[in-house]
Amino acid sequence: MVTFLALDFETANQESDSACAVAVVRVEGSRIVDRFDSLIRPPSSVFTFTWVHGIEWRHVEHAPPFAKVWPQLCALAEGAAFFVAHNAPFDRRVLGACTQRARVKPLDLPFVCTMQVARRQWGIRPTRLPDVCARLRIPLQHHDARSDAEACAKIMIAALEQNPQVVADLGKRRVARARTT
Numbered sequence: 001m002v003t004f005l006a007l008d009f010e011t012a013n014q015e016s017d018s019a020c021a022v023a024v025v026r027v028e029g030s031r032i033v034d035r036f037d038s039l040i041r042p043p044s045s046v047f048t049f050t051w052v053h054g055i056e057w058r059h060v061e062h063a064p065p066f067a068k069v070w071p072q073l074c075a076l077a078e079g080a081a082f083f084v085a086h087n088a089p090f091d092r093r094v095l096g097a098c099t100q101r102a103r104v105k106p107l108d109l110p111f112v113c114t115m116q117v118a119r120r121q122w123g124i125r126p127t128r129l130p131d132v133c134a135r136l137r138i139p140l141q142h143h144d145a146r147s148d149a150e151a152c153a154k155i156m157i158a159a160l161e162q163n164p165q166v167v168a169d170l171g172k173r174r175v176a177r178a179r180t181t
Contacts, residue, residue, distance in 0.1 A: 016097035
């Protein structure tokens with residue numbers, strides 16, 4: 001039985017440490033067993049992505065900073081094998097920048113990208129989260145961190161149910177690609 005975490009961040013601006021919302025969904029086997037989401041007070045009050053997610057400084061002004069949210073995220077990660085995220089390099093970068101700024105130890109978990117999973121498993125293109133969710137009939141309120149994280153969890157569950165080797169196959173492709181470059 002595989003245990004993983006689906007992760008989604010929303011950011012206030014182009015700075016990687018500007019997370020203003022986070023959601024984590026814990027999956028054990030093929031069941032969602034826990035969820036956590038929170039607004040986060042970013043280090044700056046500059047918001048340029050409000051048009052994307054609707055979050056403004058006034059919504060997060062009194063929210064906890066990332067360092068206060070981190071222990072709850074770590075608690076959910078106990079025994080998890082990996083993170084999944086849609087466009088995983090973005091969420092991995094945000095997580096790294098936030099843990100660095102907060103001076104907390106990052107979790108040593110690999111990331112699996114559900115965009116890559118959707119392309120490889122079902123040949124879905126384009127692979128924006130709304131497109132993948134529409135194809136798999138997964139409800140989505142896009143750019144709501146909780147909804148996005150839950151959708152990623154459901155994408156990965158569907159992929160693993162169809163092909164339990166999907167994670168190993170993606171890992172092999174990364175290793176092979178690294179050897180050829």
